[in-house]
Amino acid sequence: MNTTDPAGPARALRASYGAASAAVADLDDEESWLPTGCTGWAVRDLVFHCLQDAQRALVALHTPVREPADRDAVTYWQDWQPGTTGAANGRRWVRVNGSMFLDFGQLRGLYLETLAATVHAAEAADPAQRVATQGHVLTAGDLLTTLAVEATVHHLDLTVRLPRAPKPAPEGLTAVRATLDGLLGRPAPPDWTDEHYARVGTGRAPLTGADRAALGTTADRFPLFG
Template identity: 75%
Template sequence: MRERSPDAEKPGQVLRHAYEAFAAVVTGLDDEESWLPTGCVGWAVRDLVFHCLADAQRGLVALHTPSGGPVDRDAVTYWQDWRPDSVGAANGRRWARVSASMFLHFDQLRDLYLETAAATVTAAAEADPERRVATQGHVLAAGDLMTTLAVEATIHHLDLTTRLPAAPGPSPSALSSVRSTLDGLLGRAVPPAWDDEHYARAATGRVPLTEAERQALGTDAARLPLFG
């Protein structure tokens, strides 16, 4: 397991900040805004909120699903399974879109997301970060699971606010976890001039690399997006 800096926030705290920041956006949305497009191709706001609801629910279940098996993923290697343009990714987009459409009013989906996310945060605060838990066919330390949940929520926070310029931004500590995760997948740190939000978007295929960025990355540029 990777060692964390003694000054780094605990994974449960980072998850809390990530989910609270995302919830601050969701809380203020109305039904009309729920139909706005997001940074996820083919998804409106309500589709993305449903996807994040499912992820919070998965996290809640995983935190209560201890495993006796050996750890086979950590907060970085977990993402190796999530490559863009796969059949699974396409099916997931379709499933979220159809499922989100079953909510007649956005406030029903919004309230379900908010209560589920709050329950996940509470479960994370009470969990031993070293305990092994199972999710999606893998075993992780609970702390690493929390980090993956925070990373996903933070990247989708950026997606969610694409057409909501007045919405509050992601948590700085969660953005730092996104950066650490991307550095881990890349195998090195990118130039400091890339701010956390831009790095998150560029390294996951949300925005194209500039020519200068490609030159700075060299042969590693062909490896992006690192996940999507």
């Protein structure tokens, strides 16, 4: 996450969406039924969820507002916690609606073209323009960073049973680490890989005893979002 380069968020989103698109582009119907790192979701469910996120981004980028920003790229995630009623309802909604695509190829095609359109809109956006999404106001630049973070975390989710799939983009993993550090209020232990930090920071994996020892009292704040 680059706070000094105005074009940094758009580049991070292009890289993150490009890597995610590469991971999905060659999947077939059989692979679309494999489980993911998201509880209760197969690959096709997660692809549908990420499609919805890109569609939300397109709406937000074309909905400028005058109100002051009440969230940034870090504080945006304070509302998103695992294990809530809202999270459970969201899982069910995605499963039901995603199941309406009887042909995975149709879902895959819509996903790929929507991500490409979102990247185009992101690169044309003024990063300082304020936009509305999810009941909050952010700058477009901060919105793009949140999108790169979500795409990267879900890329890890998507590929848990797809070992030959392309890995997440380094730019996306950097954005995830910066976001988690911001929520934690300090850098993570330096020996943590980006992928390990992404998984424990979002509740995808439990903290080990060594992790807890390294974190001290801040261990109780995990997961930082999910």
